[in-house]
Amino acid sequence: MVRKTTDGMSDWFGWFPLSTFGDGRCYIVPGMGNTGVFETDEGLVIFDVPIKQYAQKTFNEIRQLTNKPVKYIIYSHGHFDHAFGYEPFIEEIKKKGWDMPEVIAHENCIKRFEKYRTLDKYHDWINKQQFASVRGKEQELLVSAHETLDPTIILRGNEDSYSFKLGKVNFEIYHDKGETDDSIWLWVPKKKTICTGDLMVSSFPNVGNPYKVQRYPKDWAIAMERMRDKNAEYLVPGHGKLIEGKGKVKDVLSITAEAMHFVHDEVVKRLNEGKWFEQIYYEMLEIFPEKFKKHNILRPIYGCYRFAIHASYRLYHGWYNSGNPTDLFPAKTDDIAREFLKLNSEEKYLEHAKKLYSESKKQLALHVLDIVVKGTDEKNVETLVEALKLKVKILKEKVQDETSFIAGNIIDNSAYQIKKRLKELKKKFN
Numbered sequence: 332m333v334r335k336t337t338d339g340m341s342d343w344f345g346w347f348p349l350s351t352f353g354d355g356r357c358y359i360v361p362g363m364g365n366t367g368v369f370e371t372d373e374g375l376v377i378f379d380v381p382i383k384q385y386a387q388k389t390f391n392e393i394r395q396l397t398n399k400p401v402k403y404i405i406y407s408h409g410h411f412d413h414a415f416g417y418e419p420f421i422e423e424i425k426k427k428g429w430d431m432p433e434v435i436a437h438e439n440c441i442k443r444f445e446k447y448r449t450l451d452k453y454h455d456w457i458n459k460q461q462f463a464s465v466r467g468k469e470q471e472l473l474v475s476a477h478e479t480l481d482p483t484i485i486l487r488g489n490e491d492s493y494s495f496k497l498g499k500v501n502f503e504i505y506h507d508k509g510e511t512d513d514s515i516w517l518w519v520p521k522k523k524t525i526c527t528g529d530l531m532v533s534s535f536p537n538v539g540n541p542y543k544v545q546r547y548p549k550d551w552a553i554a555m556e557r558m559r560d561k562n563a564e565y566l567v568p569g570h571g572k573l574i575e576g577k578g579k580v581k582d583v584l585s586i587t588a589e590a591m592h593f594v595h596d597e598v599v600k601r602l603n604e605g606k607w608f609e610q611i612y613y614e615m616l617e618i619f620p621e622k623f624k625k626h627n628i629l630r631p632i633y634g635c636y637r638f639a640i641h642a643s644y645r646l647y648h649g650w651y652n653s654g655n656p657t658d659l660f661p662a663k664t665d666d667i668a669r670e671f672l673k674l675n676s677e678e679k680y681l682e683h684a685k686k687l688y689s690e691s692k693k694q695l696a697l698h699v700l701d702i703v704v705k706g707t708d709e710k711n712v713e714t715l716v717e718a719l720k721l722k723v724k725i726l727k728e729k730v731q732d733e734t735s736f737i738a739g740n741i742i743d744n745s746a747y748q749i750k751k752r753l754k755e756l757k758k759k760f761n
C-alpha cells in the first residue's frame with residue numbers, strides 16, 4: 332500500500348476506473364500510466380500502453396468497450412509504465428490475422444531501450460528504491476527492456492512532428508523535451524483532446540528526480556505553452572484522472588508552464604550572479620510563490636520544487652557545485668569522521684545529536700550522527716547501535732513529513748537498509 336503521506340498518489344498509480352469522454356468513442360484506461368484510446372470507423376489509436384503487469388487488465392477493459400482493431404500505438408516516451416505492456420494487443424492481432432499496427436515514437440526512445448538493455452540491473456536497483464513502498468523493498472520490478480515492440484514510424488530531431496488520418500480523424504503528434512528527451516504528445520482536433528504523456532502527471536513535474544538523468548525544465552514550459560495554444564477540451568495526463576473543460580485544461584497547462592519558467596529562470600539569474608548551489612537552493616526555497624504552492628496540479632506528491640532546483644542547476648553546471656576547493660578531491664567521509672572522533676568521543680557526538688533531535692533540528696542531528704555512524708569502530712557496538720537506531724527513528728519521522736513519493740521512498744528505503752545492518756550487528760556481537 333502507498334503510505335498515508337502520499338495523498339493523491341492513488342490517482343498517479345491509476346487506481347481509478349476507466350472513463351469514456353468526448354464523443355463517447357474516447358477512453359482513458361489507467362494501468363499505472365494511462366492509456367488513451369481513440370475509436371474511429373477504421374480502428375483504434377492507442378496512446379501509450381500500460382506497465383507490463385497491467386497489460387492484460389487494460390487490454391480486457393478496452394475489449395469491453397470496442398472490438399475495433401488496433402491500428403496505431405503511440406509511445407509518449409520509453410519509460411516502463413508507458414511502452415512495455417503491449418503483448419496482449421499484439422497477440423490478438425496475430426491470432427486474428429490483422430495487419431500489424433504502426434508504432435510511433437521519437438528516435439531517442441529507441442536509444443532509451445538500448446540504454447535500458449545496457450543498464451538493466453542498475454535501473455532495477457534504482458526503481459526498487461524509487462518505488463520501495465509499493466513494490467516491497469527486495470522485489471524485482473520485472474521491467475526488463477530485452478523485449479520491446481520497436482517503432483515503425485520514427486520522429487527525428489528536435490522540432491519534428493507527424494500527422495496521420497484514420498477513419499476521418501486527424502492525429503497530430505509533436506516532440507518536445509521535458510521529463511525525457513524522447514517525449515511526444517498527441518493532439519486530436521476532432522476529439523478536442525490532448526494526450527500529454529508524463530509532461531503532465533497530476534503532481535509537480537518530475538523534473539530533477541534524484542536518481543535519474545538530466546531533465547528539461549525550460550523545454551517543459553515551452554511544451555506546456557504549445558499544448559495550451561491548442562485550446563483542448565480534454566487532457567489525458569500520463570498519470571491521474573482525465574482533466575476536463577477548456578478553462579481547466581488551459582489553467583493546468585499555464586500554471587505548469589509558469590512554474591517551470593520560474594524555477595529555470597530564477598536559477599539562471601543566480602548562476603549569472605556567481606552563486607554556488609547551496610546559496611541558490613536556499614534562496615530558491617525562500618522565493619517559491621504561494622500561487623504554485625496552492626495549485627492542486629503542482630502538489631509535490633511525486634516530483635517537487637526542491638528537485639526542480641537541482642534540475643535547473645544541472646542543466647548548466649558541472650559536478651563541482653560548492654565553490655569550496657576542499658570538495659574538489661575530498662577525503663573519504665569515514666576518514667573525516669574518524670578525525671572528528673579524535674577530538675571528541677562518540678558519546679559526546681551522540682549526546683549532541685540527541686539534543687539537536689530534541690530541539691526538532693532533525694537534519695542537523697543527522698549530520699552529527701553521521702560522524703558516529705561513519706567514524707565509529709564496529710567494536711564500539713553499543714554506541715554504534717544507539718546512533719543507528721536514532722538515525723532510523725529520525726529518518727522514519729522524516730518519511731512521515733515528506734510529501735514527495737520519490738523522496739519518501741529514498742529515505743524510507745535507507746532506514747530499511749540501516750535496520751538490516753542493525754540485525755547483522757546483533758548477530759555478529761551477540
Ligand SMILES: [Zn+2]
Pocket residue numbers: 364410412413529569570
Ligand atoms: Zn509515467
